[in-house]
């Protein structure tokens with residue numbers, strides 16, 4: 001069986017690696033000219049995603065990428081810098097290679113793509129499915145033929161639009177986001193393996209110091225929805241100033257980081273999620289990762305969900321001889337977990353959109369209680385402790 005994969009972000013190359021392990025033929029086609037071009041500077045990988053990479057033999061390469069650093073504790077602060085609580089994701093109790101990791105997106109994508117076939121500069125513009133296979137069409141006029149076509153092409157997935165023109169559009173969360181990493185800042189280092197999340201009065205700021213002293217930081221802030229063109233038109237000088245004003249008089253480190261970071265990071269993007277898509281597959285065509293179900297950025301699980309999808313889909317295509325039942329089985333296996341994570345992330349994201357001072361005060365109070373309860377009950381272990389056995393047959397007929 002030959003599988004055509006559209007998109008070499010996180011899920012696409014992971015799927016190609018998993019299919020290779022299953023003895024199936026796969027090739028990835030990516031619109032950009034190289035890995036890591038696009039939104040988001042860095043992201044966190046939790047043990048559930050890391051364990052899949054370990055199964056696929058990709059973990060050492062990812063852990064060895066420049067800038068990769070362990071981060072498994074989060075300290076929560078209010079806008080005045082007062083501590084609201086501390087959460088440990090529990091990964092420190094696992095084997096060292098499964099300790100949660102912060103990674104640079106471009107480095108992650110390059111590491112995942114290193115061992116698989118990827119053609120860059122191939123922007124999918126259409127596809128034709130027929131009884132015996134699927135033909136993908138690219139903007140440069142070339143085509144590629146396979147038995148199955150998988151859209152791992154992200155939030156605004158062209159494959160999804162072609163597969164189901166009536167599919168709902170991603171939902172704007174009410175937040176814009178941006179972030180990056182910066183060297184040589186006069187910021188007090190965060191404690192080892194610990195990041196800080198600051199629930200400010202007019203925005204949410206997160207930062208953490210890696211062992212080499214680089215500060216990894218990000219901002220989510222409530223804002224009316226803007227198109228990419230509208231965001232770009234305002235330019236980095238505007239956005240830097242906008243954020244400095246939002247955090248003025250609050251955590252001084254936030255101001256230092258915003259003022260001292262390179263202009264290239266000041267290009268926000270809208271934060272969206274997408275749940276309850278009526279279908280993830282149609283005939284020989286299927287969706288994985290953000291294309292099928294964009295979990296909210298606040299869940300910190302988007303990349304991990306794409307990775308979990310990838311290994312699960314490879315098992316289904318390995319065990320069920322016909323593409324259609326295999327794709328249906330994949331959706332059955334993955335949908336309940338993904339929808340649960342979306343709901344959890346939406347709840348958390350709602351906390352970041354508040355700016356009314358009374359609502360902010362009530363939120364901070366509630367956070368203290370919730371964080372205390374979560375730290376006692378390991379409330380998120382259902383997310384982090386999930387493991388997928390590659391060898392186990394998927395069962396079912398799809």
Ligand SMILES: Cc1cc2nc3c(=O)[nH]c(=O)nc-3n(C[C@H](O)[C@H](O)[C@H](O)COP(=O)(O)OP(=O)(O)OC[C@H]3O[C@@H](n4cnc5c(N)ncnc54)[C@H](O)[C@@H]3O)c2cc1C
Pocket residue numbers: 006007008009010011012029030031032038039040041042043044045122123124125152153154155157158177178288289290291295297300301302303304305306
């Ligand atoms: C700011 C930010 C922070 C995040 N932080 C975290 C985090 O801490 N932890 C976490 O787990 N997740 C995080 N996420 C989410 C995570 O990045 C995504 O969920 C994850 O990248 C999804 O992987 P994917 O492979 O489905 O899509 P993507 O990684 O988006 O990859 C899609 C690929 O498809 C390509 N493509 C698109 N259209 C075409 C086309 N027509 N032809 C060919 N190729 C195409 C794109 O260029 C891209 O390379 C974050 C997201 C953002 C925006």
